[in-house]
Amino acid sequence: MRIYEELFILRPDAAEEEIEAYVEQCKQLVIAGGGTLDKVDKWGKRKLAYRVEKREEGFYVLMQFTSGPDVVKEVERRMRVSDLVLKYLTVRIDEKLKRIEKRRKAREKRAARKPAPASSGPGAPGVPSAEQLMAAGAETPGARE
Numbered sequence: 001m002r003i004y005e006e007l008f009i010l011r012p013d014a015a016e017e018e019i020e021a022y023v024e025q026c027k028q029l030v031i032a033g034g035g036t037l038d039k040v041d042k043w044g045k046r047k048l049a050y051r052v053e054k055r056e057e058g059f060y061v062l063m064q065f066t067s068g069p070d071v072v073k074e075v076e077r078r079m080r081v082s083d084l085v086l087k088y089l090t091v092r093i094d095e096k097l098k099r100i101e102k103r104r105k106a107r108e109k110r111a112a113r114k115p116a117p118a119s120s121g122p123g124a125p126g127v128p129s130a131e132q133l134m135a136a137g138a139e140t141p142g143a144r145e
Contacts, residue, residue, distance in 0.1 A: 003038070003066050003097065008079060008088035009058035012045050022084050023061055029075055035067025052086045064093075 006026075010019055023040065030037055043060035052058070065071075072090055079088040 001035070001066050001068060002092055003064070003094040004072055005091045005093050006063045006065070006072075006075060006088065007091075008061055008063075009048070009052070009086045010061065010084050011086060012055060012057045012059055014059065014084055018084065019059055019061075022082070023063075026063060026075060026078075029078065030063075030065045030067055030071055033067055033071035033074065035065050035071050038064040038066060040064075055086065058086050 010022065019042075023042070027037055027040065039062075041062040043062065045057050046060050047057050048055065076088065076090060079085045
């Protein structure tokens with residue numbers, strides 16, 4: 001089982017019921033294939049980066065689901081033959097999530113090895129306070145005449 005994100009753009013002139021029915025059909029397709037649906041975000045109508053089939057905007061929908069590659073093939077096949085879909089993109093994100101988790105663990109491991117940084121408050125060893133600098137005759141920033 002792998003985690004996928006499916007972003008698809010539907011025709012902007014489609015009826016709300018038609019969009020709902022298509023999204024529901026995609027959900028049922030994933031569930032019927034033994035997958036689990038993690039989230040479905042309907043972004044609504046947005047301007048396209050470039051014209052697609054003489055249209056300037058489209059209805060965006062993002063689905064995140066966990067399934068096998070055969071389910072993804074079937075979802076993409078149905079999107080390819082549907083007149084309602086302008087564009088679609090499927091991205092496998094489990095590899096990316098693994099890399100992020102690995103980096104986070106390495107960062108935590110490095111932080112555990114490193115000693116805690118010395119506090120930079122007044123009286124910290126090696127860091128003179130403003131009063132000590134004034135007494136020593138050091139110039140303070142912005143005090144030039």
